[in-house]
Amino acid sequence: MSEQTPASQLWQVPDRDLAAIVAAREEKLRIAYAKMLEVVGESEQRRLGKSLGFKDTAAFLTDTLRISAREAKQRIEHARATMPSSSLTGVPQPPPLAATGAALTAGDINAEHVQAITTTCQACPAEIPVEQREADERILVELARQAGPETVRKACRRLHAIWDQDTAPPADKDREEANPLRRLDITRRKDGSMRFSGELDAESAEVLDGLLGPLAKPHKNPETGEHDTRAAAERAGDALAEIIALAARCDELATQGGERAVMTVSVTLAELENRVRQAFLDIPGLSSVDGLRRLACESKVVPAIFGNNAAPLYVGDASRFATPAQRRYLAARDGGCGFPGCTRGPKWTTPHHVTPVWSVDKRTDADNLVLLCARHHRVIHHTAWVRHEALVVSNGGGRPSSLGRRSDLVKLRAA
Numbered sequence: 001m002s003e004q005t006p007a008s009q010l011w012q013v014p015d016r017d018l019a020a021i022v023a024a025r026e027e028k029l030r031i032a033y034a035k036m037l038e039v040v041g042e043s044e045q046r047r048l049g050k051s052l053g054f055k056d057t058a059a060f061l062t063d064t065l066r067i068s069a070r071e072a073k074q075r076i077e078h079a080r081a082t083m084p085s086s087s088l089t090g091v092p093q094p095p096p097l098a099a100t101g102a103a104l105t106a107g108d109i110n111a112e113h114v115q116a117i118t119t120t121c122q123a124c125p126a127e128i129p130v131e132q133r134e135a136d137e138r139i140l141v142e143l144a145r146q147a148g149p150e151t152v153r154k155a156c157r158r159l160h161a162i163w164d165q166d167t168a169p170p171a172d173k174d175r176e177e178a179n180p181l182r183r184l185d186i187t188r189r190k191d192g193s194m195r196f197s198g199e200l201d202a203e204s205a206e207v208l209d210g211l212l213g214p215l216a217k218p219h220k221n222p223e224t225g226e227h228d229t230r231a232a233a234e235r236a237g238d239a240l241a242e243i244i245a246l247a248a249r250c251d252e253l254a255t256q257g258g259e260r261a262v263m264t265v266s267v268t269l270a271e272l273e274n275r276v277r278q279a280f281l282d283i284p285g286l287s288s289v290d291g292l293r294r295l296a297c298e299s300k301v302v303p304a305i306f307g308n309n310a311a312p313l314y315v316g317d318a319s320r321f322a323t324p325a326q327r328r329y330l331a332a333r334d335g336g337c338g339f340p341g342c343t344r345g346p347k348w349t350t351p352h353h354v355t356p357v358w359s360v361d362k363r364t365d366a367d368n369l370v371l372l373c374a375r376h377h378r379v380i381h382h383t384a385w386v387r388h389e390a391l392v393v394s395n396g397g398g399r400p401s402s403l404g405r406r407s408d409l410v411k412l413r414a415a
Contacts, residue, residue, distance in 0.1 A: 027107035034105040041079035074115065081118040097121055099141045109141065112149035117141065120156035127167040161202045180204065215239035220341070242348055242374045326366050327351065339376035349373050352380060
């Protein structure tokens, strides 16, 4: 069916034809917007609003077209930037952003693309040569023909940073390179959590963006197939927590007091033996023995056990439960997180103890370890999985291939 198919008959249109109609009508909308900008530009040049008794052209458009003042002003700016005009003597004048105007008139880009490009080019430093600005505009327009407005806006920000670098005095460049703008304001809450805000220089921001991107992607529940219910901000927060955990595991991390991060855990023998859910731990952010066990899978722990009368029964030596050699073996064996459906690589995982950390024999064998990403490490320790046995099943090559529930006790077994 053709593009002129009435709405009452669209239900009969095959999917491919309907998709073609959508694209064709979008192209018509873009061309129509360009035609609107032509008359808006002429109205602004004639000062039509004032001749009709309005304050200005924006007021005329707002009243006549029943659009917002913001929309009216944006259309005027777009017309000035992309549409040709004429001098007082009638000589045609090319628009400042001729490439953008041509792409809009052809229906190749939309109003959001135009807004991103015009905003960026209007902020172009005067020191940038006209030829370079025009070349940069053409690059943005070509990108807009192939990508959405958000991608174009990101490219515009990068271009603006390049312009700033090109036009900054040498002394300023050296100073910025030596002392890039980085700031972090942290507010600690009573429960040990924190709220923070800050800013990063462009180089560090790109690195962080590259790390957050893949880690903050939504993923389905491997058991139910349900989509990720976390908001974008929550996924970004979880991704940042994984990045922090990865940095904390770095062997080159700066030492403090002669040792890297050391956790001294004070717990009574009764709490340890009974495995009560609530433990009074002198560690901000921890409120249960389950949380203690999760941290103990990876942290450098000095266990200190006390009797009910506060008499010290045992103070152990600090030990990191997974050695570098064991980590390399686990990375080769497991290939990443062992939770069903998880695709996190070894770099983003920590060794989880199949037999609880505080077992009598204190096993540190690789057969007693399985790699889990930060999210699924929490799932194993703090959700319904804690109340069931999760059996690690070997796929024949030593790598755990699945986790299944079997009883009311947690006992992960590595095959």
